[in-house]
Amino acid sequence: MASSSIRAPGTADATPPTALVHPLIPFLQQQSQNTLTRLYQLPSSCLSIYRLLAPLERQLVMSLLWLESAIPAATMAAWVVRDGKQLRPPHEWLYDGALDTLARLHILPNAAAKLALNPTFKTSFRQAITGSGTSGSFGVPAEVDEKRPPLTVEGLDGYALERWETILHYMVSSGTGQSPTKPSTGVLYLLQRSGLMVSLRGGPLQITSEGFQFLLHSPHDQLWALLLQYLHLAETRQMDLVEVLSFLFMLSTMQLGREYSADHLGVSQKAMLEDLRDYGLIWQRKPSSHRFSPTRLSTTLTSSSPPLPTTTTNSSGPAEGFIVLETNYRIYAYTDNPLQTAVLNLFVSLKYRFPNLVVGSITRDSVKKALNNGISADQNPLLPVTVQDQIRLWELERNRLKSADGYLYTSFTSQADYELVLNYARELGVVLWESPAKRCFFGTQEGHANIRGFIERRTTGGMA
Amino acid sequence: MDDSKGCHLSVVIDLSPAQWHLSAAAPPTNLHPLPLNSFLAQLLAFLNAHIASKHENTLAVFGAFPGKSMMLYASTDPATELQAIDANSYPPFKLVDSTIVTRIMEEFDDLGEPAEEAPTSLVSALTKALCYVNRVSIPTSSTSNKPTEDHDPNVLPDPRILVLSVSPDLSTSYIPIMNAIFSAQKLAYQKVTIDVCQIYGPDSVFLQQAAHLTGGSYIFLERRDALLQYLIMSFLSPPLIRKTLSVPTQDKIDFRAACFCHKNIVDIGFVCSICLSIFCQPVPVCSTCRQDQVPYEDTPEIECLSADASLC
Numbered sequence: 006m007a008s009s010s011i012r013a014p015g016t017a018d019a020t021p022p023t024a025l026v027h028p029l030i031p032f033l034q035q036q037s038q039n040t041l042t043r044l045y046q047l048p049s050s051c052l053s054i055y056r057l058l059a060p061l062e063r064q065l066v067m068s069l070l071w072l073e074s075a076i077p078a079a080t081m082a083a084w085v086v087r088d089g090k091q092l093r094p095p096h097e098w099l100y101d102g103a104l105d106t107l108a109r110l111h112i113l114p115n116a117a118a119k120l121a122l123n124p125t126f127k128t129s130f131r132q133a134i135t136g137s138g139t140s141g142s143f144g145v146p147a148e149v150d151e152k153r154p155p156l157t158v159e160g161l162d163g164y165a166l167e168r169w170e171t172i173l174h175y176m177v178s179s180g181t182g183q184s185p186t187k188p189s190t191g192v193l194y195l196l197q198r199s200g201l202m203v204s205l206r207g208g209p210l211q212i213t214s215e216g217f218q219f220l221l222h223s224p225h226d227q228l229w230a231l232l233l234q235y236l237h238l239a240e241t242r243q244m245d246l247v248e249v250l251s252f253l254f255m256l257s258t259m260q261l262g263r264e265y266s267a268d269h270l271g272v273s274q275k276a277m278l279e280d281l282r283d284y285g286l287i288w289q290r291k292p293s294s295h296r297f298s299p300t301r302l303s304t305t306l307t308s309s310s311p312p313l314p315t316t317t318t319n320s321s322g323p324a325e326g327f328i329v330l331e332t333n334y335r336i337y338a339y340t341d342n343p344l345q346t347a348v349l350n351l352f353v354s355l356k357y358r359f360p361n362l363v364v365g366s367i368t369r370d371s372v373k374k375a376l377n378n379g380i381s382a383d384q385n386p387l388l389p390v391t392v393q394d395q396i397r398l399w400e401l402e403r404n405r406l407k408s409a410d411g412y413l414y415t416s417f418t419s420q421a422d423y424e425l426v427l428n429y430a431r432e433l434g435v436v437l438w439e440s441p442a443k444r445c446f447f448g449t450q451e452g453h454a455n456i457r458g459f460i461e462r463r464t465t466g467g468m469a
Numbered sequence: 470m471d472d473s474k475g476c477h478l479s480v481v482i483d484l485s486p487a488q489w490h491l492s493a494a495a496p497p498t499n500l501h502p503l504p505l506n507s508f509l510a511q512l513l514a515f516l517n518a519h520i521a522s523k524h525e526n527t528l529a530v531f532g533a534f535p536g537k538s539m540m541l542y543a544s545t546d547p548a549t550e551l552q553a554i555d556a557n558s559y560p561p562f563k564l565v566d567s568t569i570v571t572r573i574m575e576e577f578d579d580l581g582e583p584a585e586e587a588p589t590s591l592v593s594a595l596t597k598a599l600c601y602v603n604r605v606s607i608p609t610s611s612t613s614n615k616p617t618e619d620h621d622p623n624v625l626p627d628p629r630i631l632v633l634s635v636s637p638d639l640s641t642s643y644i645p646i647m648n649a650i651f652s653a654q655k656l657a658y659q660k661v662t663i664d665v666c667q668i669y670g671p672d673s674v675f676l677q678q679a680a681h682l683t684g685g686s687y688i689f690l691e692r693r694d695a696l697l698q699y700l701i702m703s704f705l706s707p708p709l710i711r712k713t714l715s716v717p718t719q720d721k722i723d724f725r726a727a728c729f730c731h732k733n734i735v736d737i738g739f740v741c742s743i744c745l746s747i748f749c750q751p752v753p754v755c756s757t758c759r760q761d762q763v764p765y766e767d768t769p770e771i772e773c774l775s776a777d778a779s780l781c
Binding site for chain 2: 048049052055056060061063064065067068070071072084085086096099100132133134135136137138139140141142143144145146258259260269305307308309
C-alpha cells in the first residue's frame with residue numbers, strides 16, 4: 006500500500022501516513038510458493054507473519070480465517086466503504102492493494118473470483134489462535150534447573166544492549182581512530198557483506214555512506230536490516246531458509262525471561278544460535294549450552310515498540326534524551342550515552358561535554374563532513390526553517406560539479422564545418438558544453454553514434 | 470494507516486446463569502442453542518485474535534454476575550505467578566484463556582444456588598470498564614519510562630468497549646446507562662466507542678442507544694452458531710479500519726427512554742421543565758428537583774414528548 010502522494014502541511018495528525026510495508030514482506034514475496042507453504046505449516050510463523058501485515062490485511066485474513074468454504078470476491082468487496090464524492094476511490098484502492106499483498110504472499114491465492122485462505126496457512130493459524138496442534142513451534146521450554154536459574158529480565162536487557170551497542174559503536178567510531186571493542190568476526194562479515202562497512206585495500210573496516218544512514222534509523226529498522234542481510238547470507242550458506250525464518254519467528258513469540266531447550270532445533274537453527282548470540286538476540290550461559298533465553302531484541306521482533314531500554318548507565322536522569330536546536334545553529338543534547346554522542350558527532354562539531362549534556366553547533370564544515378559521509382539534507386526531519394534552508398544551501402554548494410560521460414569533438418578544419426556539426430548536435434539535444442573560440446564542443450555519450458555518422462556522411466559526401 | 474501504538478479493547482460479558490441456561494435450550498424452543506462453554510470457546514478465540522493483531526494491543530475483560538461485577542483479566546496487570554508454558558501455544562493467549570476461565574468458574578462456584586437470581590450488574594461492569602479505560606489513559610509519573618513487556622501505560626489509543634449481553638433491559642438501569650454513555654463520550658483523554666452484541670434475549674433498547682451515541686456498532690445475533698464470525702467481522706477492527714472496511718450499523722434505533730418514577734420504558738413521557746426528568750404521567754412536584762410544577766391542565770411547561778425526540 007502506498008500513501009497518497011501530496012498532503013497539505015499540518016494534516017499529518019489527522020490522517021497518519023499509510024503504514025510502511027515491513028521490510029520482511031517483500032523478501033517473503035520473493036520466495037517460492039513451496040518455501041512459503043512449508044513456512045505456513047508452523048503456527049508461530051503464521052502468527053508472526055500475520056503481525057507484520059498492514060492493519061487492513063490483518064482484518065481480511067481474520068475475517069476469512071473461520072470460514073469453511075470460499076466466498077465470492079464481491080461479497081467481501083461489498084464491505085468496503087464507498088465514498089462517492091472522490092474521484093479515485095481511496096478505500097477500494099487500499100482494499101485492492103491489501104488483496105494483492107496477500108496474494109503475493111500466497112496467503113490468499115486466486116483473489117479474482119473466490120476468496121479463501123491458503124489451506125495450510127488457515128490450519129496453522131487456527132491452531133495458533135486456539136493453542137492446539139502438536140507442532141511445538143512456539144519453542145520447547147527447558148527443564149527448570151534449580152542450581153542455575155535463568156538470567157533475569159534486567160540481565161537479559163543489559164546483555165542485549167551491550168551487544169547491540171558494541172556493533173553500533175564499532176561502526177560509528179571506525180573512522181575516528183578510536184579502537185572500541187570489536188564485535189565478533191561473524192558480525193564484521195555481515196556488516197561488510199551488507200555494504201555498511203568496507204575494507205579499503207585490506208585495511209581496517211571503514212563505515213560507508215549506507216552505514217551512516219543505517220545509524221540514523223530506529224533500532225527496530227536497524228535490527229531488521231541486519232536480519233534481512235542475514236537471510237540473504239543464509240541462502241548462500243546453504244542453510245535451510247525455512248528453518249532460519251521459522252526460528253526467527255519462534256523467537257519473536259517466546260516469553261522474555263524464560264529458558265528454552267535447544268535440543269529440538271534443526272541443524273540450521275543450531276548453527277544460528279552462535280550468530281544470534283553475537284547480535285544480542287539470544288543469551289546462553291556458555292556456547293555449548295543446550296538451552297537459550299531470548300532477549301528483548303528478539304521477543305519484540307514483530308512489534309513496533311522500542312526493542313531496548315534506552316540507556317545502559319545507572320544515571321538518575323531521564324532515560325529519554327532531548328535535543329534542542331536553536332536557530333543560531335547551536336545544538337544542546339541531553340544525553341550521557343556515548344553512542345548517541347558519537348552519532349551526533351557525525352554532523353555537529355561538538356564544543357563542550359558535561360555529564361548529561363553535550364553542546365555543539367552545526368557549521369558549514371560539520372555539514373560538509375556529514376554530506377561527504379553520504380548523509381543527505383533530506384534525512385534531517387523537523388528542523389527550524391532557517392537551519393534547514395542553510396543546510397540545503399550547503400548541500401547545493403557541494404553539488405556544484407556534475408560529471409557526465411561523453412565525447413569531445415575538436416580539430417574541425419573550418420568554422421563552417423564546426424557550426425554544421427554543432428547545429429546538428431544541438432537539434433539532437435546532446436550538447437553539454439561548447440566553445441566557438443576553440444572550435445570544439447562536448448556531446449553526451451548517447452549522441453556520439455549519431456554525430457559520428459553525421460560527420461562520416463559529410464566527409465564521404467564531400468569527397469564524392 | 471499507522472497503528473503502531475496498538476489499540477485497547479475492554480470486553481464486558483453478561484454472565485447471568487439463568488439467561489445462559491435459556492440460551493442453551495434445545496432447538497424446538499430455541500432455534501440456535503448456544504451453551505456457555507461454546508460461547509466461551511468462541512469468545513476466547515476472538516480475544517486471542519485481538520491480541521494476535523498487534524504486540525501492543527491491550528485487553529481487559531469484565532464479568533457481570535448476578536448482583537456483582539468484577540474484572541476478570543487485564544493485560545496491564547502483570548501475571549501473579551509464572552505459569553507453565555507449552556510448546557504449542559503462544560504464552561499470552563494461554564494466560565488470557567486460563568485466567569478468564571478460572572475466574573469465571575470460581576465466581577459461579579461462589580454463587581451457589583440462590584432461590585431467586587439477582588439481576589446482572591451489567592451497568593456496574595460497564596462503569597468499571599470505563600473507569601479502567603480512564604485510569605490507564607491518564608499518564609502517570611509512577612509508571613516511568615521503563616518499558617514493560619507487553620504495553621506502555623502512557624498511551625491507549627482508540628479505546629473500545631464491547632458489551633456482550635444476554636439479558637433483557639433492566640429498566641432501573643436506564644439512568645446509570647445514560648450516565649455511562651455520557652462519560653464514554655466525554656472521557657478525559659479520548660472518547661470511548663461502545664460496541665454491543667446482544668447474543669440472546671430481546672433487543673436491548675438502552676444498549677442500542679449506547680452503541681449509537683458513542684459511534685459503535687450494535688448487533689442482534691440471529692445466528693448464534695456463527696458467533697465468532699460475527700465478532701470478528703464486526704468488532705475486531707479498530708475505528709481506523711472501520712473507515713475502510715465497514716461494520717454493520719443499525720438502520721433503526723429505539724430511542725425510547727425509561728420514566729424516572731416507575732422505571733417503565735415509555736412511548737410518551739412528561740418532562741420536567743426544570744431538570745428534564747422524565748415521568749410516565751403528569752406529577753405535581755418533580756421528584757428529582759423538588760420544584761413545584763404548575764398543574765398539567767394549566768400549563769404547557771411539562772411537555773409531552775414523542776419518543777424520538779427524547780434526551781439525546
